[in-house]
Amino acid sequence: MANSKLYKGSLNTIILKLLEEQGKMYGYEMAQKVKELTKGELNITEGALYPALHKLEAEGLLDVEVAKVDNRLRKYYKLTEQGEKETINRLAELEEFIRSMQRLVNPDWSIN
Amino acid sequence: MANSKLYKGSLNTIILKLLEEQGKMYGYEMAQKVKELTKGELNITEGALYPALHKLEAEGLLDVEVAKVDNRLRKYYKLTEQGEKETINRLAELEEFIRSMQRLVNPDWSIN
């Protein structure tokens, strides 16, 4: 994972974004989804993912619902009302951040 | 600074990129330049900047040259040969990272 250092700080926003578009997901599923969407570029480790989910839950941004599928545990997360509002803010910040990075790194790219 | 958490990990690459295009710069100047280029979005703190410069120097990616201007100290940094090579690699990684983030956050943006 060449980019491992770079995505520091964006994990929470990634989680929120996934839940915004998917409705509800469980942790393992999120990691798979990110790997798929980024063609293996971003690999969310479990040691980062689960604590992040717990923290977002503690902050009141996520709700949990435990399910049992094939005799295995799954914890489905979804956005709370507050979580939906926060997601909008954090996505805006992340997009602005991405634009800033583009301006720094490749000014002639695109003017988004 | 709304994005403060997000740029973690990219500071080193930003420094290298600045030196690649500007030739030589001193620390304070870099911080000003980044603020200007990002329209105040990214604020590099001195507590992050100076240790990062020292580390890049220790790694052999930067050379220093001390100057005195208006009776004030300045430390001009420039890329070493090794630094130039590393810069190319790290910029490629950062650009790939930005694309990944775009795919995650805003799939319909641009296909760079």
Next chain:
DNA sequence: TCTTATGCATAAGAAAATTATGTATATATT
């Protein structure tokens, strides 16, 4: 049967920032 995949969790350690200081000179403001 043994490995891989699924699915969660947490502790120890490392990396990379922020925040808070500190030093010193120059310029602008009151």
Next chain:
DNA sequence: AATATATACATAATTTTCTTATGCATAAGA
């Protein structure tokens, strides 16, 4: 003249956020 702000560096203490390592448990595939 005094004070605040800008310039220019530096570092220590702390915090945030990861990685790595470990652990438990079930299902599926080789």
